[in-house]
Amino acid sequence: MQAIPDPPSLQQVFQVITDAASQNFVVAQAASTTLDSYKGTPGFYQSVQLVALERNLPLDVRKMAIFQFKNGVPGQWRRGQLYPESIKQNIRARMFGFFDEPDDIIAQTNAIAVAKICRIDYPRYWPDLGTQLLEVITTNSQAVYASADPNPNSCLALRRSLTVLNQVMKELSSGKVPTLTAGFQVLIQQLHEPLLALFNKASEVFANGLTLENLACDDKLNHIRISHLSFKCLVKGVTFLWQRSRVKGFEGSEAVRAFFEVAVDRFFNFSNLRIGLFQQNINPNLINSPTQSHLARHVRTYGKYFRKTQVFSVARFVKLPKCQELVFYYWDKVVQVSNLPTAAIQDSDQVIYPIRFITQALSIFKDSVAQWSPSRQSDDSAILNKGFVEEAVQLIITRLLLLDEEDLEKWSEDPEEWINIEESDSDAWEFGVRPCAERVLMTLSNQYGDYVTPLISSYLGQVVANPATDFPSILRKEALYCAVGRCAHRLRDITGFDGWISQSLTAEALDPNPNYRIVKRRIAWLFGRWFAEGNATDSRAKVYEVLVHLIQTEEGSDAVVRLTAATALKDCVNSVSFDGPTFFPYMPIAVPALLNLLGSAESQDAKKRVLRSLNVIIEAAREQIVPLLGDIINAITVLWQQPDADIPLRAEMMTTVSNLVRSSKEHSAPMSPVAAILIRECFSPGLDVQMDEDAIELWLIVLRNSLRNLNPAVPDLFELLPSAIGLLGSNLDLLGPICQIMESYILLDxxxxxxxxxxxxxxAFLEVYQRALLTNIKDMLSVANLMVQLAPSSLWAEAMHTSQFFAKLLASLIEDKSKNDNTLVLVEVINLFARMILQDSAVFVQLVVLSSDVLGKPADYLMNGFLDQWWAKFDNIVDAPRRKLVALATAELLATGNSEIIDRISSSEAFNIWLDVLGELKEAMSQRPGDDEQECVVPPVIIRCEV
Structure with a gap:
């Protein structure tokens, strides 16, 4: 057992931490090495904690010490030799010494360290944690709120203790161990009421008398901080209870409901208070004050709590007290926002309506209205009437879906990045007002279709009848088209899509007006959405024509329009209503346009977007793509050679080449040289780790679609054969697909x-047999079996002997063992030997004789050992075709006239094999349909053995 080194002195610890905080890189690097050597010494982190706690030391040294303590002590905490219980108690007690720490970073880091140790010790080794924290919180809250002249240190200690409690509850709430969750529930019950009282008191003191004049004072800042921290602690506990309130007999449901009601009231108060301050023409200094920023964060935290509660169980959420008031309050703020200029809605706490506040409002409204739909109501009462729904839809279409100045500016500055964000289907929609409003519209359309569908249809009729002439009307048209696309599944029978295409959309898509690029992009997106929803149309040819036109470089277009059209064309081709004969005439224009767009795209994401569209078209076109092979190959070759092409882009190019080969089939010969280059580069250093599977897939596809090359001067994939064999013998991770590649090579030629x-x-076969898993060994033996069938013995016999592969198989069979002592492998070996015997029995016998020199055993011993296993393993062969194969091979062996083989006939083993197989054959023939009344006659077997 390795001896534990002696611990360093406190002075040594102080010096090494001081050096670690040095700006001199050499000194800091040497100190880091020394620190690593100290970590395994008893009580080291106790000394580090003492350094961090010493207020007279330089601040950067103390910060370095607390960082080292937080990062290192949890990993060593369970080592009883280094940290016995007495030292642990001292460390836990000193953690409370940071509760009056003036530096925020040190205090926050200590709070994280407390939480990590609590995760290990609570409740078994630290059962009084809740009592200790509650005592500090109670004592200091009384000093702050019950005293006429509160002590600033008490306020600081209260904030620090709440910070520690917040981190502890955050850590414990994620625990899954039953003991930990039970202990956390006890902690919640112990602290909920005192925290709720503190939260209410701090909230009232902050809100009472708040004006622009006292907004920036320290007292108001401290009170909003205390209110915020206590609320976060309460939320973590209540959320934990909410997630378990569905359990029958759970007693925390009433506490959850009561707190939710209190939270809604406080939210109304704080939100209105903040809005009122902005409406009083607040000056910039106050807007940027810490108090206002904390107030904005506090209001947003309420939204996070409401949203998390809703997401966990939306059906129960809408039944909570005052939930309906909350949802309508949020919607009222959305209505107010729609009438404000863009400057009032920013992703900042320094505006009256931060974007995150509005997105919270829309998200909560979206999921709640779905629960209030008529189909979910048990009676005829309707929470949302027709008038409300129509006003909401009108507001969304005419205000919230409009592209604003910031959108248009980003469109112009970086169109490729804008389109990536705009068409992202991830959960990022929750962070933008317009995407969030789109989801609200979709929900209203799904749940209140009888109200929404006719309204959108009427709006559409008005827009078609009145063409857009100015930029604002173009923006409104774009928003309406967005609404139609989002609700496409509801509008398929009402819109009159074919008439709309002929009357309006085609002309708008071909309009050279630069302002119409906004509508053009939305028209392309609309076509993609319409087909993606499975909506059929008789105007497919016109849709294909418009999209191909928009992909090309035309006047009044830009990268956003072209990329959107490329994606839309992919959606149309990939839809269930795709009509190949209608689309194929447009391919000679569409594919070059996509290749042109691919060459002009700048970002990797844009290029991948175009390649995905091209891949879908290639896959749908099949043999129709053959005339365009050359253009696509040239474009892919140029793109591959670009040094900035990343791994995902190269993987997409591999997919393109694979689809080309798969679609062109026997016409894919021109692809082989390009495929060989790509495959070889995928196995080069730097790419092999991430792209080897892509290369294997392409390799296999090309081989399976190749014809035998009758002209050796023409390059083909056989130049990669040495690489394939090298991988077969060395790469155990890819043995399965590599065996398939070798099988394809053998089948090809x-x-x-x-x-x-x-x-x-x-x-390579020998390496696989000695090192690989059972499944891979069976795959390899199948490849060898196929090789023996398709080539004369003159091509494989010498190599099989020289490599000692045959001798290894023979020895494994005779010794009745394989690498895994698995009979299944030996059955595969017998199957291979049977094929060899049928191919050339004389060569097989010669290989057995030659193996005597390799194995150091007499030839007669090897032959007799082989025959013993040949008979013994026959009953382990369950497949009828393989049993027949062994029977035929047995006859071939006898025909060799080998004396050892002839001598074994007298033991009747060979006859037993033949009789078993003939019996199985007779039984199989008797069971054929129509043969019931016919006598099954098996002809006699005559065996002539010439010696």
Whole structure:
């Protein structure tokens, strides 16, 4: 057992931490090495904690010490030799010494360290944690709120203790161990009421008498901080209870409901208070004050709590007290926002309506109205009437879906990045007002279709009848088209899509007006959405024509329009209503346009977007893509050679080449040289780790779609054969697909494979047999079996002997063991030997004789051992075709006239094999349909053995 080194002195610890905080890199690096050597010494982190706690030391040294303590002590805490219980108690007690720490970073880091140790010790080794924290919180809250002249240190200690409690509850709430969750529930019950009282008191003191004049004072800042921290602690406990309130007999449901009601009231108060301050023409200094920023964060935290509660169980959420008031309050703020300029709605706490506040409002409204739909109501009462729904839809379409100045500016500055964000289907929609409003509209359309569908249809009729002439009307048209696309599944039977295309959309898409690029982009997106929803149309040809036109470089277009059209074309081609004969005439224009767009795209994401569209078209076109092979190959070759092409882009290009080969089939010969280059580069250093599977897939597809090359001067994939064999013998991770590649090579031209690489191939077989797993060994033996069938023995026999592969198989069979002592492997070996015997029995016998020199055993011993296993393992062969194969091979062996084989006939083993197989054959023939009344006659077997 390794001896534990002696601990360093406190002075040594102080010096090494001081050096670690040095700005001199050499000194800091040496100190880091020393610190690593100290970590395994008893009580080291106790000394580090003492350094962090010493207020007279430089601040950067103390910060370095608390960082080292927080990062290191949890990993060593369970080591009883280094940290016995007495030292642990001292460390836990000193953690409370940071509760009056003036530096925020040190205090916050200590809070995280407390939480990490609490996760390990609570409740078994630290059962009084809740009592200790409650005592500090109670004592200091009384000093702050019950005293006429509160002590600033008490306020600081109260904030620090709440910070520690917040981190502890955050850590414990994520625990899954039953003991930990039970202890956390006890902690919640112990602290909920005192925290709720503190939260209410701090909230009232902050809100009472708040004016612009006292907004920036320290007292108001401290009170909003205390209110905020206590609320966060309460939320973590209540959320934990809410997630378990569905359990029958759970007693925390009433506490959850009561707190939710209190939170709603406080939210109304704080939100209105903040809005009122902005409406009083607040000056910039107060807007940027810490108090206002904390107030904004506090209001947003309420939204996070409401949203988290809703997401966990939206059906129960809408039944909570005052939930309906909360949802309508949020919607009222959305209505107010719609009438304000863009400057009032920013992703900042320094505006009256931060974007995150509005997105919270829309998200909560969206999921709640779905629960209030008529189909979910048990009676005829309707929470949302027709008038409200229509006003909400009108507000969304005419205000919230409009592109604003910031959108248009980003469109112009970086169109490719804008389109990536705009068409992202991830949960990012919750962070933007317009995407969030789109989801609200979709929900209203789904749940209140009888109200929403006719309204959108009427709006559409008005827009078609009155063409847009100015930029604002173009923006409104774009918003309406967005609404139609989002509700496409509801509008399929009402819109009159074919008439709309002929009357309006085609002309708008071909309009050279630069301002119409906004509508053009939305028209392309609309076509993609319409087809993606499975809506059929008789105007497919016109849709394909418009999209192909928009992909091209035309006047009044830009990268956003072209990329959107490319994606829309992919959606149309990939839809269930795709009509190939209608689309194929447009391919000679569409594919070059996509290749042109691919070459002009700047970002990797834009290029991948175009390639995905091209891949879908190639897959749908099949043989129709053959005339365009050359253009696509050239474009892919140029793109591959670009040094900035990242791994995902290269993987997309591999998919493109794979689809080309798969679609062109026997016409894919021109692809082989390009495929060979790509495959070889995928296995080069730097790419092999991430792209080897892509290369294997392409390799296999090309081989399976290749024809035998009758002209050796023409390059093909056989130049990669040595690489394939090298991978077969060395890469155990990819053995399965590599065996498939070797199988494809053998099926394509087995004699050529053996003429080129017979000996390396058999050496690779030997490596696989000795090192690989059972499944891979069986795959390899299947490949060898196929090789024996498709090539004469003159091409494989010598290599099989020289490589010692045959001798290894023979020895494993005779000794009745394989790498895994698995009979299944030996059955595969017998199957391979049977194929060899049927191919050339004389060569097989010669290989057995030659193996005597390799194995150091007499030839008669090897032959008799082989025959013993040949008979013994026959009953382990369950497949009828393989049993027949062994029976036929047995007859071939007898025909060799070998004396050992002839002598074994008298033991009746061979006859037993034949009789078993003939009996099975007779039974199978008797069970054929129509043969019931016919006598099954098996002809006699005559065996002539010439000696």
């Amino acid at each position: 087995c004699p050529r494979v053996l003429q080129m690489q017979a000996l390396p191939l058999h050496k």
